[in-house]
Amino acid sequence: MTAVQQQALAGQKRRPRAGRGYGAGYKVLSYILLTLLGLTMVVPLLWMISTSLKPLEEIVLPNFWPKRATLENYRYVLTETELPRWYLNSMIVAVLSTISVTFFDSLGGYVFAKFDFPGKRIVFLAFLSSLMVPTEMLIIPWFVMSANPIVGSTWVDTYWGIAFPGMITATGIFLMRQFMQGVPDELLDAGRIDGVSEFGLFWRIAVPLSLPAMGALAIFNFLGNWNAFIWPLIVTSKREMMTLPVGIQFFSTEVGSNWHLIMTGASLSLVPLLIVVIIFQRYIVEGIALTGLKG
Amino acid sequence: MITLTPATRKTLWAYIFLAVPIIFFAYFRIYPTLFAFRMSLYDWNPMAIDQEYVGLENYQDIRDDLGNPRSPTRKAFENTAIYIGLGVPIQLGLALLIALMLNEIRRLANFYRLLFFLPFVTSTIAISWVFRILFERQGYINSLLATFSLPPQPFLRSPDQALYSILVVVVWQGLGFAVIIFLAGLKQISQSYYEAARIDGASRWQSFRHITIPLLNPTIVFLVILQSIAFLRMFAPVYAMTVQGSGGPLNSTTTVVLRVVREAFDSNNMGFAAALTVVLFVIILFVTVLQLKLTTRQID
Numbered sequence: 001m002t003a004v005q006q007q008a009l010a011g012q013k014r015r016p017r018a019g020r021g022y023g024a025g026y027k028v029l030s031y032i033l034l035t036l037l038g039l040t041m042v043v044p045l046l047w048m049i050s051t052s053l054k055p056l057e058e059i060v061l062p063n064f065w066p067k068r069a070t071l072e073n074y075r076y077v078l079t080e081t082e083l084p085r086w087y088l089n090s091m092i093v094a095v096l097s098t099i100s101v102t103f104f105d106s107l108g109g110y111v112f113a114k115f116d117f118p119g120k121r122i123v124f125l126a127f128l129s130s131l132m133v134p135t136e137m138l139i140i141p142w143f144v145m146s147a148n149p150i151v152g153s154t155w156v157d158t159y160w161g162i163a164f165p166g167m168i169t170a171t172g173i174f175l176m177r178q179f180m181q182g183v184p185d186e187l188l189d190a191g192r193i194d195g196v197s198e199f200g201l202f203w204r205i206a207v208p209l210s211l212p213a214m215g216a217l218a219i220f221n222f223l224g225n226w227n228a229f230i231w232p233l234i235v236t237s238k239r240e241m242m243t244l245p246v247g248i249q250f251f252s253t254e255v256g257s258n259w260h261l262i263m264t265g266a267s268l269s270l271v272p273l274l275i276v277v278i279i280f281q282r283y284i285v286e287g288i289a290l291t292g293l294k295g
Numbered sequence: 296m297i298t299l300t301p302a303t304r305k306t307l308w309a310y311i312f313l314a315v316p317i318i319f320f321a322y323f324r325i326y327p328t329l330f331a332f333r334m335s336l337y338d339w340n341p342m343a344i345d346q347e348y349v350g351l352e353n354y355q356d357i358r359d360d361l362g363n364p365r366s367p368t369r370k371a372f373e374n375t376a377i378y379i380g381l382g383v384p385i386q387l388g389l390a391l392l393i394a395l396m397l398n399e400i401r402r403l404a405n406f407y408r409l410l411f412f413l414p415f416v417t418s419t420i421a422i423s424w425v426f427r428i429l430f431e432r433q434g435y436i437n438s439l440l441a442t443f444s445l446p447p448q449p450f451l452r453s454p455d456q457a458l459y460s461i462l463v464v465v466v467w468q469g470l471g472f473a474v475i476i477f478l479a480g481l482k483q484i485s486q487s488y489y490e491a492a493r494i495d496g497a498s499r500w501q502s503f504r505h506i507t508i509p510l511l512n513p514t515i516v517f518l519v520i521l522q523s524i525a526f527l528r529m530f531a532p533v534y535a536m537t538v539q540g541s542g543g544p545l546n547s548t549t550t551v552v553l554r555v556v557r558e559a560f561d562s563n564n565m566g567f568a569a570a571l572t573v574v575l576f577v578i579i580l581f582v583t584v585l586q587l588k589l590t591t592r593q594i595d
Contacts, residue, residue: 030396031403037393038410040467045413047435048425062438108316117306123317130324132580134528136552137572140334140559141327144341168319198308227418229531230552234560245420249535252424259428266421277416281409284416288472289479 049271051263059259073264082239083265086247092159093232093243094225097166101221102214104168109176110206114188131170138165139231146235157241162232166225172217175291179213180206216287219280226273244269331569331576339566346566353570368571370546371554374458378465378550379526386466387518390473397474398481408474415471423535426464427451430536451536454547461548465532469525473518480514481507513590520586524579528552551575 051059052073054066061067077083112124142165146155155161183206191201207214232243242250248269252262277284299307310317335353337346360368397408414422429435430450437447450460484507492502508515530552534540542549542557551571559568 027400030399034393034396034400034407037389038407041410041414041470044422044425044429044467045417047429051428060433062435062441064435104316104319107312111309111312115305115309117309120309123313126325127316127320130320130328132583133324133328133576134524134572134579136528136530136555137331137569137576138324138327140555140565140569140572141330142323143560144330144334144339144565145327147341164323168316170320170324173316198312202312223416227420229420229534230556233534234556245418245531248418248420248424249540252535253539259431262424262428266425269421270417273416273418274413277413278409281405281412285408285412285475288475289482 045270045274048263049267051260052267054260056258056260073260074268077261077264077268081251081265082242082247083244083251083268085240086242086244087269089159089162089241089247090226090244093163094222096159097163097225098218098222100163100167101169101172102218105172105217106176106180106207106210106214107202108168108173109178110180110183110202112173112177113180114183114185114206127170127173135165135231139234142231143234155235157236157238161235162241162243163225165231166221166228169221172221175217176210176213179210183209213291215283216291219284219287220291223273331572334566334569335573337566339569340563341565342563349566353567354573356567357570357574367542367546367549368554371542371549371551374547374549375527375529375551377458378462378529379523382462382466382526383519383522385462386469386522387473387515389466390470390518391477393470393474394477394481397478408478411474412471414468417468419468419531420535422468423464423532426460427536430460452544454543454545457537457544457548461532461536464536465526465529468532469522473522476514476518477511480511484510516586516589520582523582527575527578527582530556 047064050065053069053071055068055070055072058066058068108127112120146161155164187205188201191205196204227245228243229245229249232246233249236242236246239247239250248265251265255261336348336350338349338352339346357368360366361372363369393411397404397411400407431437432447432449432452436450440447449456451457488506488510489502492506497505529550533542533548533550533553534556537543537548540553542553552575555568555571555575558564558571
């Protein structure tokens with residue numbers, strides 16, 4: 001189908017036209033190039049895993065795979081460091097904010113899609129404008145607010161303090177608004193006549209019809225919060241409250257030249273995520289294509 | 296009991312449903328935004344009890360820094376410009392190439408797509424440390440170079456190479472996202488255009504140039520803007536790949552956001568840092584408005 005484009009890649013300007021399924025040459029070239037580029041994608045990840053299995057004396061040797069593989073590094077990182085705690089912290093923060101974002105963004109999207117009310121435009125524009133403000137602009141005010149003895153002293157080193165920026169997102173509200181517009185009004189009106197409460201209309205009619213979009217939203221928020229770095233770095237000071245990325249940064253800086261330990265920490269932080277992603281690949285890829293969302 | 300008209304009832308419900316989001320946005324987004332503007336007019340020090348109003352002095356300091364080739368702030372803006380100027384075209388060029396090839400093949404297409412997609416979902420910090428060690432003097436990349444009898448390179452330890460080494464990692468990690476967006480764009484182009492072009496005797500290059508590229512234009516604009524903003528906000532990879540998150544060696548890799556964090560949280564220079572974020576905000580605003588202008592012109 002896109003042999004046309006393939007030609008451009010091959011840099012060949014003119015080629016006799018072939019029938020359908022043309023361009024076996026382009027296909028072969030595609031496979032070769034994709035394999036080479038694909039290798040550069042996975043080799044660093046494989047190297048990370050292989051180094052995590054190496055004993056100390058092997059780490060600077062040029063061999064890719066360990067000569068004498070050991071799980072000792074894993075035992076060390078899992079029992080002698082706070083990594084399991086960081087894992088738990090990241091999990092709590094990501095799950096909390098994902099639940100919150102999925103619920104409130106859907107509800108907000110539903111209201112903007114299906115309700116007409118005075119002030120709708122202004123509220124909508126206020127939400128919209130917040131999209132243009134990068135998180136980096138807010139971290140300094142957030143930090144000052146969180147050091148405020150009245151409200152904020154309870155923010156530093158708490159799950160709420162780490163998670164609040166991701167609790168409700170404007171992007172999600174707009175995404176859900178688009179989807180909720182597709183919910184038929186007749187269905188909602190019929191529900192109203194049958195005496196379904198307003199929340200019931202949302203929960204039992206609009207939500208079931210928007211599950212694919214909500215799924216995409218949930219996955220991206222989970223990934224985004226799981227990998228969030230700049231704000232968790234600033235709002236945590238106690239080691240036991242760090243999230244995984246912040247903990248990995250501190251741990252790696254500390255152990256310095258012990259590459260095998262750094263790679264073990266990195267593997268432990270990435271591999272479970274990668275397994276989940278491989279299982280849900282289709283869903284995630286379709287979600288990105290559908291929404292243009294970034295993790 | 297009071298009876299409400301249906302319209303009033305709906306208004307009431309709309310605001311009940313929106314109550315939490317409105318309070319959230321007002322307190323955690325809009326108020327801090329205004330607060331950042333206000334802080335930028337003060338010599339704000341988190342350790343002090345009273346903050347001194349200095350007017351536009353912080354902005355004048357930024358202007359002076361930008362005029363001084365040796366200031367870290369100027370370096371940060373220069374580096375950020377290089378990251379965007381090189382990173383966006385390289386990343387999108389590679390991603391388009393990969394998307395075109397993925398679109399070409401049938402067998403194993405999902406497998407290859409997964410390969411390119413994997414790095415995108417990895418944590419930037421963990422992956423930055425993987426590369427930081429790969430780039431070490433005795434690291435794997437240098438041992439690869441040695442097998443080709445090439446001299447070892449300092450990579451992250453050299454002021455000349457560090458920025459490009461970091462750029463490679465950022466491009467590598469973000470590639471999968473752009474590939475998937477390009478694939479979605481390519482799928483939307485109707486095959487009938489290509490068939491019509493073929494009947495008219497167009498070469499493949501002509502079809503690519505006159506069908507694929509124009510019809511893919513909205514996708515390209517979308518990605519250019521999105522990735523430019525992402526590079527503009529670059530922080531974590533530089534923080535993780537430079538010694539003590541310094542943006543070194545010799546500020547050669549530092550970015551605007553790294554400067555913000557350093558000034559605000561290491562030097563307690565929060566007014567100056569806030570002014571820097573206002574500048575960042577204005578740039579992002581400009582880019583976003585540009586996107587709106589470009590994409591609405593597409594519809595005409």
